[in-house]
Amino acid sequence: MIAASLQELSQALGAKKISSVELSTLFLDRIERLNPVLNAFVTVDREKSLKMAREADARIATGTAGPLTGVPIAQKDIFCAEGWTTTCGSKMLANFISPYDATVIRKMHGEAGMVSLGKTNMDEFAMGSSNETSYFGPVRNPWDRERVPGGSSGGSAAAVAARLAPAATGTDTGGSIRQPAALCNLTGLKPTYGVVSRYGMIAFASSLDQGGPMARSAEDCALLLNTMVGFDERDSTSLDRPIEDYTRELGEKSGDKPLAGLRIGLPKEFFAAGCDDDVMAAVQAAIAEYEKLGAICVEVSLPNSHLSVPAYYVIAPAEASSNLSRFDGVRYGYRAPEYGSLDDMYMKTRAQGFGAEVKRRILIGAYVLSHGYYDAYYLQAQRIRRLIANDFIEAFKLCDVILGPTSPSTAFKLGEKAADPVQMYLSDIYTIAVNLAGLPGMSVPCGFAGELPVGLQLIGNYFDEARLLNVAHRYQQATDWHRRSPLGIE
């Protein structure tokens, strides 16, 4: 059961081969056994989970179940869930029990009837690429416990890779779904900006943040995405568009060239220096596999992509410095135990409640938005954002999807980049441009460098998730990289 796909779990539950309580208990027991080593979950509440499982079993018994009713899932601790501690990886929210559900949680618990197994560890306020900035300690990569799982959705990635959960939610502001998916051999999807509601998803950079699924296959991601999307009047940037079935292109297809005619764009900038050779070798092998499946590869160019990291580290901190001003020790979360004036209370609360990386980004944001610097930094970054988005518009005139590496390296060692913020930021050189443009992007397992997994990034045009999932799915039908599990897990 721990190796089963969501489709298989759904069928087993529907055929009453296993109950949701039994299935959830199986995963909760694994969490109890393995989490002390991996630190993938920060909150587990067996009673709450089993109550949801009993409700799901009742729905299955009365024939009112949906396709994922009773299926367990791990929730990134950035999503508010009523009655659950919701920390966002921060001391600031270590004692925060959410009084309400995020829209994504409400959809999964309510309409879909899924069972949350707990809340997963993450970089503090989703700021990080290694999960080392969490107040609750780093997560260990199940493929090599001396290495990072990536971030910021590192707990979700480690949980699914170690089969502590069949799937998980993540969020992606600059690569936080795709990079940990790559480093832990998972399939992860960041949807088009505006497709998944941000209500109740603790804000980092509001014009970039987007929730999405992390699972073992494109098929599983498609099923999860179906439960996550939809217009939400409580999110001012939620898009009101017709509901799609993201599994619609994944059905049986005859012939050995299921991707015949698909034009894959290879941005020359993603294949230049800067990527480890063993990662590039796996990506090149994936390109050859795609050609066998009928795809045609064309060279495209994203000439401003080298500016995505600099522009992002103006825009994201600027938005973060504004968003995180709400953590002031007044309405929720941490308050310093001793203080004098109101200002002193703010200053001590925020000094003690935030970790070093979060403080750095707030300071950058405060600086680039301050009088005299706004034009040179913030406006310039927004203009470069436009150039980056325009590059993609041009590239998609020549191709249907864009392909390249997800991350320039495989999982690095714990502590290896922790002392140098700039080195850490460069972990996301291939993912950030996608957030700036607001496009959908995926990471798909495409091989190994030694013992460590390599991720292939697929980028789609706006709202082209169904095609992107199909492109990933056909590759996964022809390869078995995504089925491999870390030693000792299965």
Place this chain on the structure above:
Amino acid sequence: MSLTLEQVQRIALLARIEISESEAQTTRNHLNGIFELIEQMQAVDTAGVEPMAHAQDLGQRLRDDAVTEADRRAAFQAVAPETEAGLYLVPKVIE
């Protein structure tokens, strides 16, 4: 560009984050490293390029001016550090 310690303290004040003198030194080094990365932007001629604030070029949606939320003050204040009689308590601001 290189930030001075005074500038770092000034930004920290703007952001309402207390930093000690020894922290300010480390913070300054890290911020200067990050700004070195950011400075790559300055070489780009962006004259005439429309700034992009958002992934979707859409205006903000308007809604009816109507009450849509239930009163859940007690639930929301249950997570506050200090409240009294439905009010959030902070240090005295006006003498």
